Amino acid sequence: MSETPNSFSGNNLSGTGLVGRHDIYGPIHKGLRLAQAGLLTRIGSTDFEDAVATVALLDELKSNLDFFKAHLRHEEEVMHAAVEAKAPGTMARLEEQHDEHRYRFHELEQLIATIEATPARQRAPLGRALYLAFTNYMSEDFAHMREEETVMWPTLCALFTDEELQAQEGQIVSQLSPDEAIFSMRLMIPSMNRVERAIFLAKVKTGAPPQAFNAVIEFAARPTLSAEDFADLSDRLGLAA
Numbered sequence: 001m002s003e004t005p006n007s008f009s010g011n012n013l014s015g016t017g018l019v020g021r022h023d024i025y026g027p028i029h030k031g032l033r034l035a036q037a038g039l040l041t042r043i044g045s046t047d048f049e050d051a052v053a054t055v056a057l058l059d060e061l062k063s064n065l066d067f068f069k070a071h072l073r074h075e076e077e078v079m080h081a082a083v084e085a086k087a088p089g090t091m092a093r094l095e096e097q098h099d100e101h102r103y104r105f106h107e108l109e110q111l112i113a114t115i116e117a118t119p120a121r122q123r124a125p126l127g128r129a130l131y132l133a134f135t136n137y138m139s140e141d142f143a144h145m146r147e148e149e150t151v152m153w154p155t156l157c158a159l160f161t162d163e164e165l166q167a168q169e170g171q172i173v174s175q176l177s178p179d180e181a182i183f184s185m186r187l188m189i190p191s192m193n194r195v196e197r198a199i200f201l202a203k204v205k206t207g208a209p210p211q212a213f214n215a216v217i218e219f220a221a222r223p224t225l226s227a228e229d230f231a232d233l234s235d236r237l238g239l240a241a
Contacts, residue, residue, distance in 0.1 A: 018154060022162040024079070024169050025153055027200055028071070029145045031187030035064055036138045043134055048127035049120045058112050061134075065105055067183055068141075072098045074172045079156070082168055086159050094152065097144045104137035178215070185220035194229065198236035205237065 039061060046057045076098065080091040111133055115126045156165060176184065189197060201221070205213045217239065222230055233239070 018157050021153075021157045022165045022169075023153065024156065024165050025145070025149050027188045027192065027196075028184065029149065030191035031184065031189075032068070032071070032145065033142065034191040035067075035187045036134075036141065039064060040131070040134055040138055043127070043131045046127065048115065048123035051120050054115065054120070054123065054127075058116065061108070062112060063183075065108060067180070067187075069102070069105055070180065072101060074175060077175075078168050078171050082164075083155065083159060087155075090155060094144070094148065097140070097147075101137070101141060101144070104133070104140065107133055108137065181212075182215065182219050185216050186224050189216075189221050190224040190229075194232050194236070197229075197233060201233065201237060 042057055042060070046053050048054050076095065080095065083090050108130070111126065111130045115123055115130065118126060160168070173181065188200070192200060201216070204216060208216070221233060225233065
């Protein structure tokens with residue numbers, strides 16, 4: 001390819017110049033956006049004087065924050081390291097953004113701890129503060145993901161072949177525990193359209209042991225898809241009823 005890192009045409013910035021290249025960001029970023037939008041809605045609609053609802057929300061939020069932190073770490077250890085080895089300094093801006101995310105995670109975790117230690121009748125203002133803090137993080141992360149997709153992805157495609165990008169992705173997947181792998185699939189699978197979902201899971205079916213693929217279907221796809229979407233997926237992949 002003729003492009004050099006950080007110098008791209010408008011087509012590449014919109015993604016149309018890279019049709020057919022391996023999209024290492026697309027599926028996981030769709031999942032992260034789905035998760036964050038859902039969490040923001042739940043935080044906004046939760047009655048923080050309801051102890052049961054608050055515990056359920058905060059437990060879900062903590063699980064997602066753990067996943068978000070791991071996502072940053074995996075990107076840095078695998079993708080960022082590979083880019084820096086070929087083009088030193090290229091990842092500096094994104095790594096600064098990752099550090100900002102970690103600061104936001106700390107803010108959120110401090111708020112969660114404060115809410116947990118506060119009597120239910122006094123939690124409403126803290127719930128509002130949590131909603132605004134999560135909104136702040138989410139807006140920054142959406143902008144960050146867009147930069148990765150419109151600037152960093154073309155950079156990756158200029159530096160690496162699809163096979164190399166797939167190897168990086170495989171290295172990240174290999175670092176996930178079984179629970180983390182299912183967690184990520186529960187985010188990604190419902191965030192895709194039907195064609196994307198079938199193509200993605202067909203690749204999983206080809207590359208994963210049958211037991212692992214069956215776990216993805218039973219513990220990630222089936223619980224997160226509507227009956228209609230799951231039936232469509234079953235037809236496309238030839239799954240048993």
